[in-house]
Amino acid sequence: MSFINYSSREINCKIVYYGPGLCGKTTNLQYIYARTNPDAKGKMISLATETERTLFFDFLPLSLGEIRGFKTRFHLYTVPGQVFYDASRKLILKGVDGVVFVADSQIERTEANIESFDNLEHNLYEQGYDLAKIPYVVQYNKRDLPNVAPIAELRDLINPEQVPEFEAVATTGYGVFDTLKAVAKLVLTELKRGR
Amino acid sequence: MTDMVMYEEEYRQIQEVCARLHRDANASAVLLIDKNGQLISEAGDTGHLDTTSLSSLTAGNVAATGGIASLLKEKEFTGQFHEGEQINVHISIVAQRVILVILFDERSSLGLVRLRVRRASDELSSVFDSLLAKVQQPSTPSIFSEITDEDIDNLFKD
Numbered sequence A: 001m002s003f004i005n006y007s008s009r010e011i012n013c014k015i016v017y018y019g020p021g022l023c024g025k026t027t028n029l030q031y032i033y034a035r036t037n038p039d040a041k042g043k044m045i046s047l048a049t050e051t052e053r054t055l056f057f058d059f060l061p062l063s064l065g066e067i068r069g070f071k072t073r074f075h076l077y078t079v080p081g082q083v084f085y086d087a088s089r090k091l092i093l094k095g096v097d098g099v100v101f102v103a104d105s106q107i108e109r110t111e112a113n114i115e116s117f118d119n120l121e122h123n124l125y126e127q128g129y130d131l132a133k134i135p136y137v138v139q140y141n142k143r144d145l146p147n148v149a150p151i152a153e154l155r156d157l158i159n160p161e162q163v164p165e166f167e168a169v170a171t172t173g174y175g176v177f178d179t180l181k182a183v184a185k186l187v188l189t190e191l192k193r194g195r
Numbered sequence B: 001m002t003d004m005v006m007y008e009e010e011y012r013q014i015q016e017v018c019a020r021l022h023r024d025a026n027a028s029a030v031l032l033i034d035k036n037g038q039l040i041s042e043a044g045d046t047g048h049l050d051t052t053s054l055s056s057l058t059a060g061n062v063a064a065t066g067g068i069a070s071l072l073k074e075k076e077f078t079g080q081f082h083e084g085e086q087i088n089v090h091i092s093i094v095a096q097r098v099i100l101v102i103l104f105d106e107r108s109s110l111g112l113v114r115l116r117v118r119r120a121s122d123e124l125s126s127v128f129d130s131l132l133a134k135v136q137q138p139s140t141p142s143i144f145s146e147i148t149d150e151d152i153d154n155l156f157k158d
């Protein structure tokens, strides 16, 4: 749910990074945080376990520049990927304007990707959203590892709608900003379309 | 739920209510946050606060508490109170969609804060009601009718 503030001339949107445990959602945000000018970002907050697994969410507020005198601000969130944190994932999805589905490209994570993708669709549906209708993009992460599934195979499983997709290595930043820009652009385009 | 939109006029009214609440409740600061964690308005000593982070965490907290309430088949817990050594935090929900946060110290009391919050909540509710009515009117102009696809493209040019 975006927040358009005519008084402070700001457009605020919420983007959620979704995907199975350890797929690299938090790493995406960490890279974005590290590579963004201090004046364009706020503090990154990570509510994590002692072993650095996301417990509730990561949060990173980001400015992406001005359109017609309006500042565009994006609030990036990650969900906890571990299966048993489903109640928390539902909360984070509330009011979402755009979704990045981060897949773990490793062959042994195929089942986890599918399960998480189904879970995303289900949780959105529960809140009255339709994944096919909201801005979303897919990221195939961990492309640097030797045991990755071919993109075509992953696409069949988790990108049936053929939304914009990106190969990535979140640890080095490869594909990270391309993914972010694509979803941010879709969100703004959808906001425009909705009026 | 429709998107949150804020206009100059309602913003001024909200600022006024928050400023008065800050004064009347002897609070150190007042924050008004939408349920998504976006800061709407602030009053008092907020200069030293990271209000963006506070807003996001408070919204997360309220969302989690709301989740607990629905598991327990409660409609919603009406508020929260956190007592610290220096500073206390009173959190309540206004008009079902915004979160009112009062930070106060020993110069005030929970009783006073509760009393003042009640009145401010009524006032804020009516502002948000009229805001909602305005947003739903198709004739209300939108910035997005001015923004072109090209504007959006330009934002993402390297």
Ligand SMILES: Nc1nc2c(ncn2[C@@H]2O[C@H](COP(=O)(O)OP(=O)(O)OP(=O)(O)O)[C@@H](O)[C@H]2O)c(=O)[nH]1
Residues within 6 Å of the ligand: A019, A020, A021, A022, A023, A024, A025, A026, A027, A028, A052, A053, A054, A055, A078, A079, A080, A081, A082, A141, A142, A143, A144, A145, A168, A169, A170, A171, A172
């Ligand atoms: N080799 C490789 N490792 C990666 C990549 N992206 C993330 N990792 C590593 O994978 C591990 C998990 O990354 P996180 O970003 O914490 O994963 P997450 O998706 O946030 O996990 P949860 O919080 O449990 O949902 C970390 O050790 C990262 O360094 C990548 O592209 N390549």
Ligand SMILES: [Mg+2]
Residues within 6 Å of the ligand: A025, A026, A027, A053, A054, A078, A079, A080, A081
């Ligand atoms: Mg994480």
